[in-house]
Amino acid sequence: MQEEKWHPPLQTRPWWKLKTIVHWPIVASQRKRLSWVQLAGHKGSFKAGEEGTILKKFCENEKLCFERLRGDVLQPFVPGYHGVVEREGENFLRLTDLIGDFDGPSVMDCKMGVRLQHRGSLVSLCLFSFKMPPCRTYLEEELVRARERPKLRNDMYEKMLEVDSEAPTPEEHEQRAVTKPRYMQWRETLSSTHTLGFRIEGVKRPDGTCSTDFKRTRSKEEVIQVFRDFVAGNINIIKTYLKKLEEIRKILGSSEFFMTHEVIGSSLLFIHDHTEKAEVRLIDFGKTTALPEGQTLNHQVPWEEGNREDGYLWGLDNLLQLLNSLAKE
Numbered sequence: 533m534q535e536e537k538w539h540p541p542l543q544t545r546p547w548w549k550l551k552t553i554v555h556w557p558i559v560a561s562q563r564k565r566l567s568w569v570q571l572a573g574h575k576g577s578f579k580a581g582e583e584g585t586i587l588k589k590f591c592e593n594e595k596l597c598f599e600r601l602r603g604d605v606l607q608p609f610v611p612g613y614h615g616v617v618e619r620e621g622e623n624f625l626r627l628t629d630l631i632g633d634f635d636g637p638s639v640m641d642c643k644m645g646v647r648l649q650h651r652g653s654l655v656s657l658c659l660f661s662f663k664m665p666p667c668r669t670y671l672e673e674e675l676v677r678a679r680e681r682p683k684l685r686n687d688m689y690e691k692m693l694e695v696d697s698e699a700p701t702p703e704e705h706e707q708r709a710v711t712k713p714r715y716m717q718w719r720e721t722l723s724s725t726h727t728l729g730f731r732i733e734g735v736k737r738p739d740g741t742c743s744t745d746f747k748r749t750r751s752k753e754e755v756i757q758v759f760r761d762f763v764a765g766n767i768n769i770i771k772t773y774l775k776k777l778e779e780i781r782k783i784l785g786s787s788e789f790f791m792t793h794e795v796i797g798s799s800l801l802f803i804h805d806h807t808e809k810a811e812v813r814l815i816d817f818g819k820t821t822a823l824p825e826g827q828t829l830n831h832q833v834p835w836e837e838g839n840r841e842d843g844y845l846w847g848l849d850n851l852l853q854l855l856n857s858l859a860k861e
């Protein structure tokens with residue numbers, strides 16, 4: 533495997549994350565060179581696997597999710613899970629490479645879910661006396677940790693500055709750091725997570741260039757424009773995506789896994805190519821956790837600390853509505 537740093541053209545430079553393109557070796561029977569790209573997430577989390585698979589850095593929680601997904605109606609809509617493998621002393625989850633069957637694919641990562649918080653709640657009073665409305669897509673445990681043992685993050689302060697030098701409060705400027713929930717909350721209010729319940733994280737185009745500069749893509753019109761560009765104006769592809777999403781929406785309604793898990797930070801991966809073949813899959817279960825025995829979620833009602841709602845279906849319904857309006861153009 534040859535792994536190389538990707539240097540994007542200036543107009544598509546990512547905001548701050550280093551993205552990786554992993555080139556698979558040429559497979560004799562295939563004659564085509566496949567390249568895989570990581571559009572979001574932690575740098576260095578992935579390695580090439582064998583026979584149409586990728587290796588994702590081991591996470592116990594994610595492994596448990598893939599095991600529980602076996603036999604659930606949702607299983608066909610998530611990457612195939614092929615167990616844990618060791619490479620150079622490190623463990624990885626072996627997953628089906630979802631873009632492997634496409635020819636020069638276009639790929640989009642949409643992070644799903646939101647947690648709207650009532651103003652004046654305990655958490656907002658304790659933690660978030662800042663200038664944005666309260667909202668989040670991270671685990672409740674992270675809030676509790678930040679409240680009890682606030683850990684100041686200079687890296688997140690720097691990421692914040694890069695986008696808006698006026699975003700940090702005077703106190704944050706002084707300490708040159710912010711807490712993680714504060715950063716995540718700020719990050720979400722900037723994007724469509726807050727208003728639509730999902731946000732675009734990254735896009736790969738057929739020519740191999742990528743954009744991850746969607747932190748400020750917030751309004752319906754802006755999101756629609758990104759989708760329009762993503763399919764290069766091909767409404768047939770939007771119609772196929774709509775069918776796939778409607779199917780996923782239906783399946784989620786009957787999935788035991790979905791009903792009994794808090795789905796945080798998971799994405800929908802959109803993939804299509806020049807043949808108009810298109811697929812949507814659910815990825816990233818690193819922060820998806822099982823609810824206590826007997827508890828279920830509705831995935832649409834607003835989040836309040838303790839109810840563990842994730843807003844997944846609210847985001848999905850907004851996404852469906854938005855693509856429906858694009859399909860009618």
Ligand SMILES: Nc1ncnc2c1ncn2[C@@H]1O[C@H](COP(=O)(O)OP(=O)(O)OP(=O)(O)O)[C@@H](O)[C@H]1O
Pocket residue numbers: 569570571572573574577586611627628629630631639641734797799801815816817818
């Ligand atoms: N099974 C897959 N097939 C093809 N591409 C994938 C697959 N899983 C992940 N990717 C690519 O890797 C990116 C990151 O994936 P993922 O969200 O699982 O990583 P992560 O490090 O857990 O992210 P985060 O830090 O947001 O939790 C996706 O945006 C996508 O481009």
Ligand SMILES: O=P(O)(O)O[C@@H]1[C@H](O)[C@H](O)[C@@H](OP(=O)(O)O)[C@H](OP(=O)(O)O)[C@H]1O
Pocket residue numbers: 549573691712716719797819
């Ligand atoms: O996309 P950005 O703006 O770069 O911000 C990162 C993103 O929100 C990741 O989801 C998060 O990892 P987790 O989902 O695992 O919490 C990471 O936290 P981290 O730096 O603590 O890993 C953030 O830095």
